[in-house]
Amino acid sequence: MIPKNGTSNVVTQPPKRIRIAQIESGLAALWAQFNQVNSGGHAVVMRACMSNLIIYCDTPQEAEIISQEIAPIVDIHPARILLLVGNANPSAGPLEASIAIYYTALDDGWQVCGERIDVISTTVGSDRLPSVARSQLVGDLPTTLWWASQRPPPTGGEVFFQLAELANQIIYDNVGWLNPAQGVAIMTRWVAAKQNTQIVHNLAWRRFAGWRKLISQVLDPQAAPNALEDLHTIEIAHGPHALPMTWLLAGWLASQLNWQAVDGKRLSDSELVWRFKKNHQNIKIQVKRLPKGDPLIYHLLFDWSKPGHAGRICFERLENERIGIVAAMSSVPPRAFSAHVPERSTLVSAQLAQRNRDKIFENALKSSNAMTAVFQQ
Template sequence: MVSRTEQTPVHATSFQADVLDTGAIHDELNRLWSELGGPPLGGEGSGEMVAETNSGGGGLMRANTLNLLAVARNERDAGLITASISRLQDFLPSRTIILITRPVDRRDSDNASLYDVHLQLNEQHIGTEAPPLRFESITITAGINKMGQLASLVSPLLAAELTDFLWWPGNDFVNNPLFEDLQQIVDRVIVDSAQLGNDASGVAAMRALLDEDDESSPRIGDFAWLRLAPWRQLIAQFFDPPDVQLCLSTIEEVTISYADVREDGSSGFASALLTVGWLASRLGWDIMDSLEKRRAGGWSAPLRAAATNGRSREINLRLLPDKSPFARFSLRHVEITAGGAHSGTFRVERTDADDMVTSSETPTVPFVSRMVYAKRPSNEKMLGEELQRFGRDRTFEEAITFATRLLL
């Protein structure tokens, strides 16, 4: 039986040019399609796939969904992009354009001015009887000195009438001229704020990506936010019982332990901030003072809960970097402590890549602990999920807005 995830290149061509001729690229793509025996065009409207009649009597299924534009600033990013796209399962881009920038070698001035172009048709088998689904990829490698021209050059390569996505997996999207240029030609942007590391100013700049006053500005997706899905779900489940919901109005302390350095070299700092932003925006908390560095390491800040019975309540927030070998993922643990008449302790902890442990105790509910299967999502899973999002995620936007205000 053929696997749904099996993808293989079926036709490809490569060339170098000192001028990027988009017309020549389209001609080459049409030639590759004609070699398969089908028409060069893949349909008029967007949809999940388009069936075409093969001139040889067979059938072709061509993806007609969206354009994916991805940028690699180094070999790591290039490998991540190609591997993730090759493993996509349920929602494939009609056309993927990968831009790779390379350092300029002054000793090789001839190649520094050239564009390397690689065009490829890929296919994915979707069943034993159905024809394979086919889609295009365009890879353009150029010197970093060409960055200022890339946005205007790739815009004509985006297939018409399809939604355009930009995926920037690296850590240099903040205040990057190429990123800012590409934002202007796409509908949705996908980043990973974990790649910003422990740079508070970089995370704070995430706020600039959200333009609430311009409905035509691209929507933002963040892999760090997707990784937090099981954390949000498990924390919310603590407070499902009506008697435990009362603890929400007496929370006194929130402690979040995050990976100082994740297994891929990034950090859990942004995830910790997003978790605070989610809690605060859902529960109506305000900022009393911005985050301050603690002498012992990490950050702290006082928050203010909405007034009840005429009195507001202060919440002590602590964000603690964990340098232990066990802290290889975004967050290590989240602990919420409630006091007063409705006291309780609620804790979620990740123990490995597949499992999380929750524990809670209140005066009315004795201590209980359970292990939950919560496998960390792969890059291709998160990319596939983001490629099926077209509207705004208000919860994420409110969380990142609160989180970045903490850093001002």
């Protein structure tokens, strides 16, 4: 037995290589063997499965990272996992498969909480992955596609489109996109076309949920009168690979406050600026990438000062997962807020339980696309 994550009680056995045509019978044999070994002492063996989760990766390196996240996911949300790798090197033929089960101890026995099917393919053979996935789905259960590639989903071509057709929900993550402007535009158009048929979710949306809550609290008219009406400057500093997430945050602000994107441009390799307008008010958002750090937001300043009145609040990420108000750059008293950074597996597990579209997210995505349309490279 191999523990997969220090925070999870779920364990698994080493994967077993198997032919594609024998996947279902192979899983049944693993289940029967596990049941026979562990029920001998009259222990109860339960089998739980709430959904199908298809995970697509571009490379074996991505799949290796994902493998460490599966145990905490199925610990919270039992599922049949189909991990597909599109650009690998199977030892024999264009496709290669392996199977495993995940299980955890209960008070009165054991629970099988995950069945895992890995299918790796050559680049040429990747077009067969959707048909393999289709044949391995558990019927009558909701299906989620987690597009774990660092490419925007629609750029995955037919592999993505066919996998998406199998799913009720598509999860993706825009952290690390090489061309954020292009990725946002492509993804927004695709979401708009699918918004009445499928749930689409960006993990970045949950990743900066704490920032959204904090901003809503401190800029509430009761806490900061006239701040939203007089707001004219926002400064954001983020770590490497976090520009797409920052872009979405700016889109959320624009959509919630009814700002119209006027123009945007690149000031340098690490700095961007946008201008918005609402009625007669001009708003500038300046975004800067820090030279090092995690893909997080580190600095956020709101300025609604005007002649004779100081109105500023500046947040900075502190150590120990906290965000603090910087006294020297703020017109409000300093405070510190909890800012836990959730693991990616936690974000995925939370979203698997969601079956409703998020209109606020979709509106933020539309505003992000409007920002893309006026952006000048």
